[in-house]
Each structure stands twice: as C-alpha cells, then as structure tokens.
Amino acid sequence: MNELAPMKRIDISISLAVLLTVAMAGSSGCALYAPKPRTKPPLPMPEAFQLYEEGEEIEDRWWESFDSEELNRLVETGLQDSLTLQQTYARLMQQQALADSAASGTLPTVNYEGSATAKYQETTMTTNSDPDLKAGLSASYEIDLWGRVKSVKTAAELDMQVSQEDYKAAMTTLAGNITLAWLDIISYRQQIASARQQLTDTQTMLSLLELRYRNGLATALDVLQQRQALAAKEAALPPLEEQLTLRKHQLAVLLGKMPGTDLNITRQQFPKAGAFPTVGIPADLLARRPDVRGAGYRLQASEWRVSASKADRLPAIRLNAGVSYTASGWNPAFNNWIASLAASITGPLFDGGRKAAEVVRTKAVVDERLAAYKAAVIDAVREVEDALHSETKQREYLTALRQQVDASRIVWEESLFRYRKGLETYFQVLNSMNEYQRVQQSLITAERNLLGDRVALYRALGGDWMTETLQTQLKQDKDRKAEEEAEDSDKEDHNDDATR
Numbered sequence: 001m002n003e004l005a006p007m008k009r010i011d012i013s014i015s016l017a018v019l020l021t022v023a024m025a026g027s028s029g030c031a032l033y034a035p036k037p038r039t040k041p042p043l044p045m046p047e048a049f050q051l052y053e054e055g056e057e058i059e060d061r062w063w064e065s066f067d068s069e070e071l072n073r074l075v076e077t078g079l080q081d082s083l084t085l086q087q088t089y090a091r092l093m094q095q096q097a098l099a100d101s102a103a104s105g106t107l108p109t110v111n112y113e114g115s116a117t118a119k120y121q122e123t124t125m126t127t128n129s130d131p132d133l134k135a136g137l138s139a140s141y142e143i144d145l146w147g148r149v150k151s152v153k154t155a156a157e158l159d160m161q162v163s164q165e166d167y168k169a170a171m172t173t174l175a176g177n178i179t180l181a182w183l184d185i186i187s188y189r190q191q192i193a194s195a196r197q198q199l200t201d202t203q204t205m206l207s208l209l210e211l212r213y214r215n216g217l218a219t220a221l222d223v224l225q226q227r228q229a230l231a232a233k234e235a236a237l238p239p240l241e242e243q244l245t246l247r248k249h250q251l252a253v254l255l256g257k258m259p260g261t262d263l264n265i266t267r268q269q270f271p272k273a274g275a276f277p278t279v280g281i282p283a284d285l286l287a288r289r290p291d292v293r294g295a296g297y298r299l300q301a302s303e304w305r306v307s308a309s310k311a312d313r314l315p316a317i318r319l320n321a322g323v324s325y326t327a328s329g330w331n332p333a334f335n336n337w338i339a340s341l342a343a344s345i346t347g348p349l350f351d352g353g354r355k356a357a358e359v360v361r362t363k364a365v366v367d368e369r370l371a372a373y374k375a376a377v378i379d380a381v382r383e384v385e386d387a388l389h390s391e392t393k394q395r396e397y398l399t400a401l402r403q404q405v406d407a408s409r410i411v412w413e414e415s416l417f418r419y420r421k422g423l424e425t426y427f428q429v430l431n432s433m434n435e436y437q438r439v440q441q442s443l444i445t446a447e448r449n450l451l452g453d454r455v456a457l458y459r460a461l462g463g464d465w466m467t468e469t470l471q472t473q474l475k476q477d478k479d480r481k482a483e484e485e486a487e488d489s490d491k492e493d494h495n496d497d498a499t500r
Helices: 005-026 061-067 069-081 081-105 148-214 218-254 283-290 290-311 354-420 426-463 465-499
Strands: 108-117 130-143 315-326 336-346
Touching: 061 069, 061 148, 061 426, 069 148, 081 148, 130 354, 148 218, 148 290, 148 426, 148 465, 218 426, 283 290, 283 354, 290 354, 354 426
Parallel strands: none
Antiparallel strands: 108 130, 130 315, 315 336
C-alpha cells in the first residue's frame, strides 16, 4: 500500500496539470462579444489645413530647432527632474500593476497550506509527543468560455496604454512650458534693458531742457512735462523686474527646483524661429498626437468593458483541485493523502436587473468616449489651424510694427529738430518720443509672441520623440528594480547565514 502511494500521488498531480492545461487551452479563444474593429475615422477629416504650405522637416525634438544649447539643457533637465512628470509616471506604474493584476485572471490560482499540531500525552505506561502534520496544494481556474476574463484583461491593457499616452502628453506640455518660460525671461530682460535705455534718454532730455530753461530757451511747463515723463519711465521698471523674477521662479518649479535656484540662464537675444515646418495633413494627427491616441485607447477600453459586462451575464464554469497530506510524527513519507477535483457552474438567476443595468452603463460610457475622441480630433485640428493662422498674422503684424518703429523714430528726430529751431512746441517732441519708446517695447513683445506661436505649432503637430524617452525610462526603472531586488536577496541570504 505504501509503495503504491507515491505513484498515485504522481498520477493525481499529472491529472491536475493536464486538466488545467486543457481548460486554459479551451478558454483561450476569441471573446464572444469582442467589439468590432473601427476601420474608418469616427468623423470626416479635411484633406489639408487651410493655410497649408510646403515647409522643411522639423526635428522630432522640436526645441532643438531653436539652436540653443541653453534651452536644450533646460528641457532635458525638466524631463528628468520635473515633479509633475514624476507624478504622472507614478500613475503609469499604478496602471501597469492593475494591468498585470487583470492578466493574472487568465492563469490558475495555486495556493499552498501547511500546519503542525504538537500533542503531549503521558500515561503510567507510555509517553507520546508525536506531532500531527498537514500539508497541501489547491488550485482554481475559471474557464473563459465567453471571453469575460479576456475582455477585462484587454481593457486593463488599454488603460495602461492610455496612461502611457497621458505621460507622453505631459512630456510635450512640459517641454512647451519650459520653452515659453525661457522665452519670457529673454523677453523681460530685453524689455528691462529697453526701459533702462529709455530712462537714460529721458534723463538726458531733462538735463538739456533744464539747461535751455536756465538760458531762457524753454518754458517751465516743458521741464515739468519732462519730469513727469521721467517719473513714468522710473515707474515702468519695477513691474518688469517683478515679472522677470516670477518667470525665473516658474521655470525653476517646472524643472523640479526650488524658486530662487540659479538656472544659469545667460541668453539675452531671441533665437530665430527658423524655416516654416512641414505640417502634413490633418489625418496625420491621429497618430502623432498623444492626446488623440489616448482618447482612442479610452474608447477601445470602454468597448471591451461592454464585452465583459455582456459575458458576465452568462454562466461561469470554475475548476477546483487540491491535494493534501497528513502524517502523525516526523514521517517524511506522508502516507495519508487526499486528492480532489471539482467543477462548478454559476450564473445569474435573479439579480434585480443589476447586470443588465451594467451593460447599459458600459454602453453609455462608449458613447461618451466616442464623443470625447471626436472632440479630441477636432481640437487637434483646431490647434494646428490656430497656430498656423496666428503665426501667419503675427508675421504680418511684425512687418508692419517694424515699419512703425522706423517711422516713429523719424518723427521723433524730426520733431526734436524742429523744436530746436523754434518751429514746434516741446509737447510735440514729448509725444513723439513716448510713441517711439512705446512701439519699441511692443516690438519686443511681438517677437516673443511669434516664437510662442511657433512653439504652439510644434506642440499641436505632436510627434514621437516621447516614445523613445519613455522606453528609456521604463528600461532604467526595470534595471533599478532588478538591482534593488538583488540587493534585498543578498541581505536575506546574509541574514540566513548569520542565523545558521
């Protein structure tokens, strides 16, 4: 009897493995209610953008087109150290864990158990202290006949893809915000430099007026008006300096640094916008924009959840198996064993319409996600159209503004000349000087806005540079976790050796 027991245990184990393998193979087919693939865009796409024109191919890492090592350094620092990006990455890791958890439903669940009970009995004749030992394995598995488990797993995997696209969108937004903050710093530096030069020019004019007044060549009103102009120039400086400091603080926070950190920004002049980029066709945005891809994955995930909710209304078949051993005393043979194999079927008989309502709910989620996907596509096209229109009109505005700067400078010089000849009042000189200085400041702001429009266009066009960056980060994170696990394993081995 004891000699045959090991063979019987082997037979039972083999039967258990074969049964679970057959069940898994039988349930690995397609989901019964799998959603039909969408072969066409959910709404018609225009053939071209309204202001389409041929341009040059842009760098995938678009900020490098500004040809600034300083900007490249800032963006790369932000992509590594941004706390906002780290939060988004942590959410991605959470979704990855949920996807792994959902995938576990396609595999059997195997548990082990063991116990030992010590009994001590003493009589006048004998003393017995042998323990009772128990050990066993149990396994359970749901046969996925209708594809419910597969649908849940697929939906979770798509949710993970959504998180990846959200992370890519966050990288795009971060790179754009860093670039805009950097441009703002340059803009305010130029405005401050221009304001200080204007203050110097106004102070010089005041000194000349005071000299002419003492010589009887200017009136007291002329001097008072110039002093008023000087006070206005002095008052214009503090707000500009304030905004420069705030932009530095904003950029530091984007980089994950404390406000006030020296970011070593030395650039004083704007970069060149460069050649106009190739914008392609609107349909390209479906693949290039991470927010559009994310909306598409959300839609697909909701469709698979409809499949899961429909399959959940059908009966579920589960297999359960177990092997347990018992022994009295320290007998390694474990002569007493029990094996069990069982199958069960469960299904809804009456649930008050709960599962039917869940199907209706998941279908409504699909309708919501479909509308959200259409909105994302429309917004993507709009953003490109807006950026194209804004840059085109901003260029026209800059051309006219430069002409206005030249004209206002000539008017100021001419009015000053006529004033010295006694042909004009100083009020005309003051007005022309203020106008010239005003359009100078407007020119700086307009140049910054043109570059901002180019950044908006780059962001609206999307790209794929984020994928390579994300894959690199995922690999680094995987390697880091492997090193940590190896270190923990070494510590456990060291502790075991010390204990022994």
